[in-house]
Amino acid sequence: MGAPVDHTVLESSTTYENPASRVMEPGPLSEAHPKGDWRDYVSVTKIGITVANLMMVFAGLWIGTTGRLDMSVVLLTMLGSALVVMSGTCLNNFIDRDLDKLMQRTKTRALPEGRLTPSSVLKMGILLGIIGTVLLASVNMLTAVLGLVGLFFYVVAYTLWTKRTTTLNTLVGGVAGAMPPVMGYAAVTNTMDMVAWVIFTVLFLWQVPHFLALAMRRADDYRTAGFQMLPAVRGFEVTKHYILSYTVALVPVTLLLFALGAVGKVYLAGMGILGLVYIVLNVSGFFMKDSIKFSRMSFVYSLIYLTMFSLLIMIDRV
Template sequence: MNKASTEVDTQQEYVSHHVMEPGPLADRKLTGTWKDYVTVTKLGIIIGNLLTVFTGMWLASAATGHSLDGVTILCTLLGAALIIASGTCLNNYLDRDIDQKMQRTKKRALAQGRLDSKSVLTMGFVFAILGTTLLLPMGYLATLVALFGLFGYVVLYTLWLKRTHELNTVVGSVAGAVPPMIGWAAVAKSLDPGAWVLFSIMFVWQIPHFLAIAIRRYEDYKNAGIPMLPVVRGFRDTKWQMLNYTAGLIPVSLLLPLSVSMSSAYVWLALILGIAWLVLSVKGFFTKGHEETIDWAKKYFIYSLVYLVLLFTSMIVLVN
């Protein structure tokens, strides 16, 4: 039997023993406050994504010559924020059973029964409707892109692949890469090459970013029966995947000046940020023992956030 067949059999065996169907969680002690309702929207994720939405709008205006007015900015950002909040609420609702099994998530409001699960489910649908209503005046394309991202995150990732296959990270990254495209489509009313470059940067960036989380939370995912790559294939294979995607991000980030007029400073910054991340990826192969690997993954995760913020901020500042 070859290695590929063995890996498939191992994964199928793992999933068959550990995968759990979404099940009802008895609501109890409904003592949740307004803060709990805010936490199910994952405000930090929304804010981070809005940076990329705005970048998409800003670069689309520069590349296509379409004007960027306050109404477009406000409606697009608020509409995108509501669509993202819809996804996080539905994610909290669907994952409330496995959240109980993970140290990182067991204190969430739904996992502890502080909120009514039906209320959070309702929030998810209401946010989706409100977000769609705000995005529709910005164009059908921007709205469809946003709804595609919502469907991919909630249905393909959360409801299906997260519990069944190691490809969950890849599919989740597709959904997570659409925010800058929402911004671009809202301004340009089309998806030009620049929009696809932004999508590619976000897609490639997310995979090593989330694999770092998977290593950090290895025990959590293992106990919850979630077939993340480190759980199914081990740390070394995961590090190779992280290295490959980090290396690939360098040329992908340098594609932007081909479709949007950028200062040469952007090219140098993208190179420096990418090479530094690549060096950090290589260091992962020299860690000794489980704890040292976890510590490396924490540093890797933090740097991935720094990389994204600096790269997208530089796009805004350094566009010609």
């Protein structure tokens, strides 16, 4: 990693070497004779990310349902969404395999170490995407289209393009991350009304402070690999301003679901309190000397905030 990096001042004009241009050494295992097993194939689907997305799909299904949930719609939507998300994570692993070799956190993944071949992961990603889209289309075409839009933004716009070229990549990736609850909502309503757009906006805004807090913790790794994450390029103070700004925008948008009559007063009170705490926490980041400790606190709370958002929707749906 070299000498310690002073995170307090990182000029935006600093020029970084593009690690993608370096000559990459082969992994410890030959791609011609991979040694991977089923666990390696599971690892490229990123089960944790998939489960988190399914939680949001179900929240969308729940808030969009009037009366009793149709279990066939629920099962098809959940399975189709899971496969589309897994498709994206496989293709993400395939595309990032060169720079993943440079990061401590990712250099032992199945592709950088050569336990799986790139072609097998690419084929797996494409196949999962096709099957998942067909399942979503069996529910309705709007849900399938939303799934494809999310997949495009995650794989092409985020992973292939902006993640390596601009600090705006978090906003681009936010489009993909905001799709799961909207897909769930569209599965039972077959429409994109104001409730759907509010849900989309909530998830879009939430992802900025969530992922920037995570990126602060991994700034050195991202800088080494050449990923253009805001903390690695512009520094922690700039990142804290972005985290706070998007948190302030997020909190009132979550309350719009009450204004639209989709949820009740329990949701309103709960999200109001959670939002106020979130803002205060991210303001405190400017007064904390340990920026990594702040980023860890903000990241953990963002997960609590999203989980409670989903639970309160389920508890207090009107």
